Amino acid sequence: MAFSxxxxxxxxxxxxxxxxxxAKLYKIDGDDKNNSPNVKSIKRFISEINDRNFAYITVKESIIYGHxxxxxxxxxxNKALLDEGKPKI
Known part of the structure; x- marks a missing residue:
């Protein structure tokens, strides 16, 4: 059965x-999209679901009212494009 x-x-x-x-961390950015002073960092992670499928996860760290x-x-x-058995990022 195929899944959507x-x-x-x-x-x-x-x-x-x-x-x-x-997940494995592969990239750390600032808030390049909105340039918000409240956004401390945007971290990008990749996690293997199975042999050739990977989940890409984004974590945004903000500071609002000191919290x-x-x-x-x-x-x-995505079905990852593999480079030496590892997903290309």
Missing amino acids: QKSRHLDAVAEIKALFEN RIYSLELKEI
């Missing part, structure tokens, strides 16, 4: 905690 991209995305969201705990706020987002699921 939306179905795979929803399944991954249901497992976001496990995916994030096993750190972390927003976690499952950005996408």
Whole structure:
């Protein structure tokens, strides 16, 4: 049975905690999109779902009224282009 991209995305969201705990950090940015002074960093992670599928996770760290706020987002699921057995990032 074939599953749609939306179905795979929803399944991954249901497992976001496990995916994030096993994720590898691959990039740290500032808020280049909105240039918000409240955004301390935007961290990008990749987590293997199975042999050739990877979840890309974004974590935004903000400081609002002195409190750190972390927003976690499952950005996408892709069949990775592999480079020496590892996903190309």
